[in-house]
Amino acid sequence: MNALHFNIAAVERETGLSKDVLRMWERRYGFPLPDRDTNGERLYPAAQLDRLRLIKRLMDQGHRPGKLIAASNEELAQLAPRHAEYRQTSFTDSTGELAELLALIKQHDAPGYQQAMQQRLARQGFQHFVQDIVAPLTEHVGEAWENGSFEVFEEHLFTELTKRLLRQAIATLPGGSRSPRIVLTTVPDEQHVLGLLMVEGLFALEGAECIPLGTQMPLREISRAAVAHQADIVALSFSTAFPRRQISGVLEQLRQMLPTSIALWIGGQGAAGHSTSEDFRVLHSLDDALYSLAKWRENSK
């Protein structure tokens, strides 16, 4: 395996498409159709890897694999929005403030971005900062990534810097451990944590005691942590990147492990489409999260 050839594990790593799926596509659609080494094992040329990356990106936007694989390279390129268009049409906030911030990331100016964000945090206070700056900014970055005007590594840089800001801000919020106690985490395969940090900040500001456990907790550990910390609520976040098929199974299983006295709240783009039930509550927005907290307090009086 050299720079021009990738084995199936490398393709899985680079694209996020599972080995099973790669083999199935080959069987069904005839693409990707990799070379083979002396041992009969797949060796994907770089060109196929590039096409797979593009297909994956378009799938994450809601396109269906069958269509995409059948399409020619030109047709695919057409489906992927052009960078230039995006820049002109997408920044619609009145002040152009978000555009400025995005531009800083785009220029890879980490210190500048951090400073600009700090300024806004100081000026607006935590809650407005989160709701008016961080949340929409995250959405813009998500869109920008989807349509290719942001590189993956630019999105990573944005996420990392923003995580730091939020955590730093949360650390300075008034402590004082009060109720309810809320365990915040994500399930395995879900590594996006920005949304969780936003609600953590808002909850903490409202006087809840937040127990942040980072990402990717096995379900049993989530349950044990909730019991050990005498939590009232377990809050999970799902991004759109999380495989949809798995969500309902995961929730069902976690609900069965968790004592009935502990509420289960879920949020994030990946949770949209599900609806609040006896088993769990869906938080559709940051406002909804705050509303849910208020409601919980009312009910627990």
Add this chain to the structure above:
Amino acid sequence: MNALHFNIAAVERETGLSKDVLRMWERRYGFPLPDRDTNGERLYPAAQLDRLRLIKRLMDQGHRPGKLIAASNEELAQLAPRHAEYRQTSFTDSTGELAELLALIKQHDAPGYQQAMQQRLARQGFQHFVQDIVAPLTEHVGEAWENGSFEVFEEHLFTELTKRLLRQAIATLPGGSRSPRIVLTTVPDEQHVLGLLMVEGLFALEGAECIPLGTQMPLREISRAAVAHQADIVALSFSTAFPRRQISGVLEQLRQMLPTSIALWIGGQGAAGHSTSEDFRVLHSLDDALYSLAKWRENSK
């Protein structure tokens, strides 16, 4: 699938053992031997899942699967160090300072832990704080997790809180962008970032410009980020949890994507056993990291 039965995907999620491995063990060793649903699909009872968790933990300590699977439950329990023993023998630092900090985590006293750590940071300064407190503490927690005296969720809590402290501390370090420029990240499947944060802090303190990209970057994105940021060095971290088999392949591949002018440095427990070559430099400790930085500066004069 209910609370007492887990499908193969759930077992993979909970234990970290791949589906391929689970099926192979069943074929070879006759364990785990799950029930089947009406469709012939595996349904693992909770007892087998528990045994698998234990086996996985012992494997991570260096035991071999063949022996472990052949062993009886009693023998396994014997291999796993007892909690009580550990507590008595392990805290050997002169002051008992680390023991105090560990105890705070063990009591799930997040605010107390944060405060105690802040205090030490303020008292000792960043460098000593990292080298004398954070690094050994992390090691202790790793050991404690290995031998079962720490729950997984306790380790998560420790990691999350410590990450926050380090990031916060890094943010307050004097900025000033100087050379070299160092991109810090991990490859896919490697989510441990604590070691990376420690070196980031030390490097930043020495006046390097650090570009933190978080975890789990596809190799191509690491390479593109390094080029885009005009980095001099790419620093990766590997934990012991990272599958050993994959490391050399990953490094070889990344090295081929990366311009030769950009150095590749790797560190972490998972990197031990590899040795510095033309392709990359191995950082064996935090001291070694600082030494390597000094050396780099000398050579680039």
Add this chain to the structure above:
DNA sequence: CTTTCTAGTTTGTCCTAGACAAACTAGGCA
């Protein structure tokens, strides 16, 4: 007695090819 090398064993990952169910689409009907 220790070290190094070789031969054997263990272990994970790859392979093919078949089956089924959940998710989605499209057509017909109210």
Add this chain to the structure above:
DNA sequence: TGCCTAGTTTGTCTAGGACAAACTAGAAAG
């Protein structure tokens, strides 16, 4: 227009075979 049903798409599971990398143990040499 909205809803329901039938059909299609898609991913994940199944079995068992093969091979190479990693590790172990025994023999030979210092």
